[in-house]
Amino acid sequence: NAGVMQNPRHLVRRRGQEARLRCSPMKGHSHVYWYRQLPEEGLKFMVYLQKENIIDESGMPKERFSAEFPKEGPSILRIQQVVRGDSAAYFCASSRGRADEKLFFGSGTQLSVL
Amino acid sequence: GQQLNQSPQSMFIQEGEDVSMNCTSSSIFNTWLWYKQDPGEGPVLLIALYKAGELTSNGRLTAQFGITRKDSFLNISASIPSDVGIYFCAGPEMAGANNLFFGTGTRLTVIP
Secondary structure (H helix, E strand, O other), rough: OOOOEOOOOOOEEOOOOOEEEEEEEEOOEEEEEEEEEEOOEEEEEEEEEEEEEEOOOOOOOOOOOOEEEEOOOOEEEEEOOOHHHHOOEEEEEEEEEOOOOOEEEEEOEEEEEE | OOOOOEEEEEEEEOOOOOOOEEEEEEEEOOOOEEEEEEOOOOEEEEEOOOOOOOOOEEEEEEEOOOOOOOOEEEOOOOHHHHHOOOEEEEEEEEOOOEEEEEEEOEEEEEEO
């Protein structure tokens, strides 16, 4: 009974490159959330998606960041033209339904921008 | 904006000691969640609280939903080395919201 799966665990990019982070939710979960965590800080909400829909993207930077959760396949968080300030741990979480506040998190992707 | 402040920020305790930490909010919460994060891993849900005054246990962990609905407490009894990590409180950003707002965290170190 696999939990939330994220890959890669570590991603190194040079400034200006693109970063793609993948997340497969827990079995039976159709709601996905992306969070960002800077060193020594708590998690900050970025975006909430259901299959094929973005429900809430109030935490997403307006430029260079996008997220999708297609009908088939994992959710993708895409960062274009990365900058050093994008270096952080990015966590994906999933929940069973809209009214379920219990989120289950993956192990995260550590993005390092050189 | 909304704030969730946790105290203490960090704790160093001897193995076997009990631990208390708390979380206070600038606004009312209807749900409180406590998570633990190990180094290099994602947060793991420990306890969920849904009603003011509620006291819930999970093994050596006990959490309480404050009467004012603006605070919550987490206690760990008889600490062991694997309790090391960062403990976060969290709650829905607003009523009916799914996305969670996280506290600033309490970093616990247990000295064997």
